[in-house]
Amino acid sequence: MVRVVLAxxxxxxxxxxxxxLSADPAIExxxxxxxxxxxxxxxxxHRPDVALVDIRMPRLDGLTATAELRTVAPGTAVLIMTTFGSDAYISRALGDGAAGFLLKTGDPREFSLGVRAVAEGGAYLSPMVAARVIRTLSGDHLARTVAAGERVAVLTPRERDVLALVGLGLSNAEIARRLHLAEGSVKTYTSTILGRLGVSNRVQAAVxxxxAGLVPRE
Incomplete structure (x- = not known):
């Protein structure tokens, strides 16, 4: 059962x-x-698996709360929801450690899909948000390729294997099955990879x- 705090x-x-969310028997x-x-x-x-967080809230906004939750409850994945899909919001949310970002105006099924994905250690971007991210990243491809290659060069071969599957959006459990590893080992690898790459979440690592050209074609 995936336990959720809704804000x-x-x-x-x-x-x-x-x-x-209640329509999904695996979510509470x-x-x-x-x-x-x-x-x-x-x-x-409550130490939930997922915090589903609105950006605009009184006293303390969702983005600031997301950054604080990284310290307070690092085991809780944060999934941001909002009616505002601006690039600035998206960039800050992911930079502050959110594992996903969805729009309230999107398909209602995205709530369950997003909650399940981030609870399993994966990442989730609403299709409309993903399109924005792709457009943002589409410029200066060669420079990014060179820079990414230099960053992944510090990883071991096994860490690069794990990173490639993170790039596919797979959860820790799915990566463990693919690479015949224990799920706990995948968690350790992922944490090490984030540290060595100097990023704060799986979405940034996936980019x-x-x-770097590590992601295999499915």
């Missing part, structure tokens, strides 16, 4: 998202919060994997 300052929105909303401070306290109390 949005609008009670009607929380009720709607709860209904959507264990607490709700109406602002960033309440979110952090709820995460401390480097693609730029």
């Amino acid at each position: 949005d300052d609008e009670a009607a929105v929380r009720a709607g998202v709860r209904v959507i 909303v264990v607490a709700e919060a109406g602002d960033g401070h309440a979110l952090i306290e709820s995460v401390r109390a 480097i994997a693609h730029d």
Whole structure:
């Protein structure tokens, strides 16, 4: 069962998202919060697998709360939700350690898909958000390829294998099956990879994997 804390300052929105998530028998909303401070306290109390967080909240906004949750509860994956899909929001959310980003105006099924993906150690970007990221990264491809190649050069062959599968968006469990490793070993590899690449989350690592040409074609 994937345990979720849901944070949005609008009670009607929380009720709607709860209904959507409740339709998935593998997901349980264990607490709700109406602002960033309440979110952090709820995460401390419940230690959920996923925090589903709105960007615009009173007292403490969702992006600032996301950055704080990296210290308070590093085992809780943060999935950002918003009606605003600006590049600045997306960039900051991922930079602050969010594992995914979805739009409230998108397909309702994305809530369950996103929660499941980040709970399993993967990353999730709403298709509309992914399109923005791709457009942002489309410029100066050669320079990015060279820079990414230099960054992955510090990794061991096994770490590069793991990074390549992170680039495919696979969860830790899926990577473990592919590489015949224990899931705990994959978690350790992933943590080491993030540190050596100097990035804070799997989405950023996946971008480097693609730029470096490590991602196999499926």
